[in-house]
Amino acid sequence: MMQSLHPNSNSKFTPLMMANAKAILSLLQGCNSMRKLHKIHAHILINGYQHNPSISEKLLNFCAVSVSGSLAYAQLVFHRIHNPQTPAWNSMIRGFSQSLSPLQLQAIVFYNHMLSASHAWPDTYTFSFLLKACEEAKEEGKCREVHGFIIRFGYDQDVVVCTNLIRSYAGNGLIETAHKVFEEMPARDLVSWNSMISCYCHAGLHEEALKMYDQMRISNVGFDGFTLVSLLSSCAHVGALHMGVQMHRFACERRLVENIFVGNALIDMYAKCGSLASALSIFNSMPKRDVFTWNSMIVGYGVHGRGDEAITFFGRMLMAGVRPNSITFLGLLCGCSHQGLVKEGVQYFHMMSSEFNLKPGIKHYGCMVDLFGRAGKLKEALEVIRSSPSQHDPVLWRTLLGSCKIHRNVEIGEMAMRNLVQLGSLGAGDCVLLSGIYAEAKDLQGVARMRKLIQSRGIKTTPGWSWIEVGDQVHRFVVDDKSHPDSREIYRKLEEVIHRASLVGYAMEESSLVAAPESNTQEYCWETSTSYHSEKLAIAYGLARTPEGTSLLIVKNLRVCRDCHNFTKFVSKAFDREIIVRDRVRFHHFRGGHCSCKDFW
DNA sequence: CTAGGGTTAG
Structure with a gap:
């Protein structure tokens, strides 16, 4: 009787018409698209379950958090809940915290609302999600403020909340504050250690990251694949081959070499530490390969100046059905320019957009300037800068200046210099480069001018x-x-x-x-x-x-x-x-x- | 079954 009243009576959800709350809950559990969700929602309304707290929370959670959910729909559902409790607020804050910028700010708005206009109290989950939002939205001030609340609520004793705090501070560039939180938290587990190490690694403080490992060993929390990946990345950056080899041994002992993240990090480490043969042997032993695997090899060959092999691997990558990305082409172009493969470089540069729909970025243009410049085709290099969308980027002119140094071209070198001056980004290295060009042309006055320029302008220098x-x-x-x-x-x-x-x-x-x-x-x-x-x-x-x-x-x-x-x-x-x-x-x-x-x- | 961690370029 009731079935005939409902337009969807023929759908496979029909049995649910009489379903109890438990059945609806389990259906929500298995829901994986908004289309299914709308149907389930209809059943909830028909059965009068819209005010059942566990059902509406589950519904809300799916809309807000699931990849196939909808934050807009979640907001509608949320506003129909009469007296939302903490889990409902948490779903909204979590949903917005993992949304695209600048929507993450809405997570903070919801949190403020929760404090001022509801009877629900934030819990450890609330703060975890909120800190994530502060990290993503680069809300440094809010991060500090939230830290204060965390202490007042006594949640600074919670490992997960503290780990989130560390990431949030580090993500806002406050790595020292992050480390202070790490030092002062009551107990550190494996994830906290891994987070701290990866924060150092991301901040470019590789020596700090590697030092953390020594302390980590003393604290007896062990290590896992996450630990190795961050540490290997730091080893790669600083060229710490011996330490990298040690990590490799640990990975073998714990059967972590089969982990694709670890394998990729090992390839990168060996390549960056000068050992292409070892990188290749890891590559060959990998059961599965992704775009990182291929890129690590291609970039590795590229920076070693072995463009032909980068090209070979690129071909194999395509054969394996892995889609290249912009980093793949950086590796290829780098290899081509260092090996003087001008024709090939040009070909791959065009292939980026024509075959893979990838827009060349500033760094790709930099490679092209280098490709022509290194090969002595300075006019063409200049043409690349002129025709690029980023002709006002100092990096391109600096690259050209470097090529002029190799080929002792005073005229174009001076032109590059003028552009760098105009762009207001003249560095000591540029003066030294042009000075070198003058020196080779036996132009003593030119050398003296550069010397004066550095002194008179008090140009900032990079310590070597x-x-x-x-x-x-x-x-x-x-x-x-x-x-x-x-x-x-x-x-x-x-x-x-x-x-x-x-x-x-x-x-x-x-x-x-x-x-x-x-x-x-x-x-x-x-x-x-x-x-x-x-x-x-x-x-x-x-x-x-x-x-x-x-x-x-x-x-x-x-x-x-x-x-x-x-x-x-x-x-x-x-x-x-x-x-x-x-x-x-x-x-x-x-x-x-x-x-x-x-x-x- | 509400939470925290991973790689290539820069």
Whole structure:
């Protein structure tokens, strides 16, 4: 009788017409689309369950939180609840916290409403969701304010709430505050440790991240795949191969190498630490591969200047049915430019948009400038900048300036310089580059002008550093560093190294005209002959502290200067060592007096 | 069955 009153009486939900609350609940549980939800909602109304708290909460939760839900619908449902309790508020706050910006601010609005206009009290869940919203919406002030409430409610004793606090602070750039919360929380579990490490990793504080691991071991919480992935990423960034190998061993022991996240992180670590062969062997052993897997290999080959192999892997990637993204093309273009594969680079640049519907970004244009510039086609490089949508980006002009240095082009170099001045982003490195161009053209006045420019404008400089990992320690050096505990020994060793390198042909460039990219202070800027660049110190230390025949890996934040590049070539010959230098932009493999970049960088 | 953690580029 009742069935005939209902228009949907033929639908498969018909039996529910007489269903009890329990049946409706279980149907809500299995709901996976708004279409089904509308039907279930109709049944709820017909059966008079709209005021049943557990049903309306479940309904609300689905709309607000599920990927196939609808926040707009959730709001309608919410406003029909007479006296919403904490779980209902939580659903709304959670829903908005995971929505697109700037909608996340609505999570905070709901929370404020909850405090002022309802009888429901926030609980630990409320704060977890709310902190997530503060993190996503970059609401630093609100984050601090919420922290105050958390303390007043006594929820600062809760691990999950504290972990959310850490992420929220770190996401707002307050990494030290985040660490303070971490230190002061009553107990730390595995997730809290992993969060703290990943926050450091994201903030670029890789040495801090790696240090956390030592403390983590003492605290006996163990580790898992999440731990390894963040740590491996930090190892990759700082070039800590030995530590990375140790992580690899842990991964094997715990059967975590089969985890795709761990495998991808291992590939990246080995590639960034100069060991492409190991990266490849991980790649070959992976049971499943995704876009990260392929990109890590392609980018790895790219930064090592092996464009042909990057291209080969790109082809295999397509064959495997994995869709490339913009990072894939960055790796490809980088490889092409460093290997001088101009034709191929151009082809892939066009392929991005024509075949994969990917819009080239500023970095892709940067690669194109580099591709032409490095190959000596400076006019074409200039044309790329002119035709790019981001012709007012200093990065492009800076890249062009670098190419002018390689090809000793004063005219276009000066043009690049003028644009950098106009864009108000002239850096010391730019002056040093142009000065180098003048020096090679024997234009002493030009060199003097650059020197004056730096001094008169008080141009901000990037301090240069190099680091080398010896044993389980990362050692960091700056120009003329005397802060290392073994400083005296290092300088003695360096004198010996220079002597032995000179026996096989090395001659230090005495000319004060040789401007060094590492020069970070005015004193050292023009006096190469009296200063020791950080990588020389790192190399000396590495030679002194590692067994004969082992290869050295140096990581530095700036480009290698010509003298150091030359020096390293002769050292590799004199000491019969492989020396790998990871530059700001690429890898140099020195062996037997030659470099893999073929003096082209 | 209301909560917190992961990789490539920059």
